[in-house]
Amino acid sequence: MAENQSDANGSLKTYDDHVPEIKFTKLFINGEFVDSVKGRTMETVDPRNGQVTARVAEGDKEDVDLAVEAARQAFDHGPWPRMSGYERGRIMSKFAVLIEENIDELAALDTINGGKVFSFSKAMEIPHAVASLRYYAGAADKIHGEVLKMSRDLHGYTLREPIGVVGHIIPWNGPATMFMMKVAPALAAGCTMVVKPAEQTPLSALFYAHLAKKAGVPDGVINVVNGFGPTAGAAISSHMDIDMVSFTGSTEVGRIVMQAAATSNLKQVSLELGGKSPIMVFDDADLDSATDLALTGILFNKGEVCVAGSRVYVQEGIYEEFEKKIVAKAKAWSVGDPFDPNVRQGPQASKEQFEKILSYIEHGKREGATLLTGGAPLGTKGYYIQPTIFTNVTEDNVIVKDEIFGPVMSLMKFKTTEEVIKRANDTRYGLAAGILTKNIDLVNTVSRSIRAGTIWINCYLAFDNDCPFGGYKMSGFGKDYGLDALHKYLHVKSVVTPIYNSPWL
Secondary structure, X not given: OOOEOEOOOOOEOOOHXXXXXXXXXXXXXXXXXXXXXXXXXXXXXXXXXXXEEEEEEOOOHHHHHHHHHHHHHHHHHOOHHHOOHHHHHHHHHHHHHHHHHOHHHHHHHHHHHHOOOHHHXXXXXXXXXXXXXXXXXXXXXXXXXOEEOOOOOEEEEEEEEEOOEEEEEOOOOOHHHHHHHHHHHHHHHOOEEEEEOOOOOOHHHHHHHHHHHHHOOOOOOEEEOOOOHHHHHHHHHOOOOOOEEEEEOOHHHHHHHHHHHHHOOOOEEXXXXXXXXXXXXXXXXXXXXXXXXXXXXXXXXXXXXXXXXXXXXXXXXXXXXXXHHHHHHHHHOOEOOOOOOOOOEOOOOOHHHHHHHHHHHHHHHHOOOEXXXXXXXXXXXXXXXXXXXXXXXXXXXXXXXOOOOOOXXXXXXEOOHHHHHXXXXXXXXXXXXXXXXXXXXXHHHHHHHOOOOEEEEOOOOOOOOOOOEOOEEOOEEOOEOHHHHHHOOEEXXXXXXXXXXXXXX
């Protein structure tokens, strides 16, 4: 059983003195916090205990219409797209400073809203989001086209122009990361936007909107509409005056977003969708390092990560020792209140996700998989689940095929390189993969054979602001991070004029 921080009654210890005051609960439209048109509200729940922490305004189609109207006005007539890139970057840099000044409060909001480990959010996730904002602030004045070498008496060049009004639909598993992953490059490009945070985790998005206004981002540039996917999300995807939608979430919802975009105004779409990422451990890998990487790959953020290394393939020469080590480490993994500085895994983000993960665990048991450790809830309240490892599974098992989005690993043995490549590719997803070996020839072969958008070699979860991230197959298309993310919010326009009596072309 995983190490947990519990009292004599079996309840996990809580740290309620860390709970912040919730300051922003309305919609943020055209620089103001406003109630929804219909006056509806929805609950936000603390996954540590299942209790309601606040009621926030629930946006609908009418609210999205108002937000889009504000964003369109700001794009067509406002200063943001017309500023120099330097000036946009200066305001974005001020935005970054304000986030740093409020980091404790922002981290605490993500803890009570999504079960994020407070110490990690404060030390890693929010600083990474700030670094992303600064990265694109630095890129804002480096947007340029190119001069073309035409084949006849013509002078040609390209311009990169902001795409317009963008709809961002973001998930609940990483509120800080996801907000800035979408917003920062769109801001740098000169776009205006409507952000729909996940209905489970709207609190920090509203705080970011407040800080953006305080930093000098003009009214209407960033609008935040809380709401549910079938209402507010659908209104964004199908809106005739939104020029692009960027979505991160499940493959099933990604299909709906794409269909809505196609049947409305054929808006551009960027989709970062599900994953079922393999980690391949070869005989020459360092066992201690490999077990640490594989365990972190599935338990980081309680497994609620699109690139979670949920399929771990270990070569037969080291399999038995690998299994012993990783099970021992999983049992020692600390689970508990995410405000506890000693805890590495908090609660699942919602009751719905908690129950979904437990149902997959039961499915694995029914299919005959061997449960090595975990497989049950922790504590008497809240949405905590033990780190769980199954073995004796195949690619036909549901727990191997489906994205569980929780702390559940399928551990499998392989013999040859050809075998593991075939098995790793036997999935409808293609988001990421890990390769653990000291053999550079093996690295080159396997990394070029796996159909996935990111390959991590002797590391995992190695994200960087300069490294494009996105999927193959049903994991979607379009890139976040890097200059690729900036460019997807920019149109390329070709400009051609004749040249007369030029001595050269």
